[in-house]
Amino acid sequence: MRADAALARPVAQRAAGPARKRLPIALLAAAFAAYLAWSVSVRQAALFVVGAGLGVALAGARFGFTTGWRTLVVARDPRGVVGQVVLLALASAASMPLLAHFPELAAALGPPSVSLVVGAFVFGLTMQIADGCGSGTLYKAGLGVPLNAAILPLFALGSFAGTLHLDRWLALGALEPVGLVDRFGAGGALAVTFAGLALALAAAWAWTRRAPRVAWLDRRWMAGAVALAVFATLNLVIAGQPWGVVYGFGLWGAKVATAAGAFDPAASWFWSQPGNAAILQQSVLLDVTSITNVGILAGALWIAAGSATSGRGLTGAQWAIGLAAGFLMGYSSRLAFGCNVGAMVSGITTGSLHGWLWVPLAFAGTVVGLRVRRRFGFDPR
């Protein structure tokens, strides 16, 4: 009866509901952006807006890297992965020429290493249990999903712990980072990247061809892919570096640990590096990754204000394993030189070889993670 009454209301009146609920969030975000512009820098204010755009795109389109991989493996549904390939293609087509033209812009160049192999596998495994990668944890926390909101501090703690051990992991074996734009120029790098993406699509086609036919192009995934490609490119142009998530989390953990007297940055290989030491000292509002992370949370909150979001109830065991997975995601993403965003999206679209190594390793971890997920009953039958 109530549903009938709601349907009977004029469309304009129904549309006004979410808009009214979203207005206070929009005003708060605008006030925060104005504060950043006045007291920090116009660049940081712009990056907050870019972050909010990323959050709206991620949450509005429910653009989940984790979900896309899961539906491909479990349901042989390629739509999420096709959306991710479109995102990678569009962002590569925009980013690589920019990198070749503007020497100020930096690629997301991680070193191929033992650390990357272990980190990417563990990250792919744990992101399925935690039901969210780096960006997924952020936008779902912003949407108000309880597990992801609770995971975020543990993700930060894990990422910080990863920074403390990174030198020892790198000592196990690492090569110099390989940048495709530096080696082959923008055109060559794009050709290699598109060939790799075509290979990924061919693998998805081979895996799904015996499944019931579904349309490969889904409007929701495509809209998310286009919006994310635009905002990721803006991030590169404004910040001078590609979109990242994990660095900010590690920084937050390091700041809290330092203030608590539990950690001496000078004794840490990672945090005693001049760049990291300076970032640790200065306001978190000056950090590029932190401010886009906050923007993503705000964008997702704005989406949540206008739509119903409910997290499924979890058992105690599911909570425990989910939180442990969150900590491991933070630790492993630091070892892997990024999550789906820093390593996969930013690595591949700026021509880093480590992004291409990251994907199959994380995907192998995902296959194992899906079994663990099933074992602990995360997927209702």
Added chain:
Amino acid sequence: MTGRALRVAFWALLAAFLAWDHARAPRIDLRFEPPLLAAGSGRQSLGGHCALPK
């Protein structure tokens, strides 16, 4: 803890962290404000990134 309480606690914690850190950090000197766009500015980004080993 209910979902709503968790959400409120989450945002309160985040806001408190940002405010606390900004208050304890050295004052920002706006004379050294970076240009709006890094591209074309001639200045390399000094920001940290998860892909960088250090």
